Amino acid sequence: MSYEIEKTDAEWRAQLSPQEYKVLRQAGTEAPFVGEYTDTKTVGVYSCRACGSELFSSETKFDSHCGWPSYYAPLAEDRVEYIEDTTLGMRRVEVRCATCGGHLGHVFEGEGYANPTDQRYCINSISLTLKPAE
Numbered sequence: 252m253s254y255e256i257e258k259t260d261a262e263w264r265a266q267l268s269p270q271e272y273k274v275l276r277q278a279g280t281e282a283p284f285v286g287e288y289t290d291t292k293t294v295g296v297y298s299c300r301a302c303g304s305e306l307f308s309s310e311t312k313f314d315s316h317c318g319w320p321s322y323y324a325p326l327a328e329d330r331v332e333y334i335e336d337t338t339l340g341m342r343r344v345e346v347r348c349a350t351c352g353g354h355l356g357h358v359f360e361g362e363g364y365a366n367p368t369d370q371r372y373c374i375n376s377i378s379l380t381l382k383p384a385e
């Protein structure tokens with residue numbers, strides 16, 4: 252897999268904070284309930300904090316009470332990519348930014364949330380930057 256935006260490890264380390272680097276480039280996970288955008292209701296667009304690609308809209312953000320910002324769909328399917336993740340003994344689907352390969356979080360489905368897709372894109376706040384609508 253090659254990405255439109257590719258940087259060396261040293262370049263990413265220079266651009267991102269240590270916490271951002273750990274999540275975006277090393278697929279780390281932010282602690283629950285502490286992320287900047289967990290309960291944010293602001294209208295706007297969430298972009299990838301590493302490359303700026305627009306990933307999620309506040310319109311698909313919903314209250315999952317899981318401790319991380321949750322969306323029921325990406326802004327467009329080609330903005331993200333999905334990778335099977337079997338770490339931690341679980342079968343999960345990792346969600347990455349399709350432009351830079353940055354780790355965003357995971358997507359779960361069929362959990363019974365009352366939203367149009369029955370999906371939950373469980374995304375780390377630190378992987379995102381919210382641009383409020385004017």
Ligand SMILES: [Zn+2]
Pocket residue numbers: 299300301302303304348349350351352353
């Ligand atoms: Zn990106």
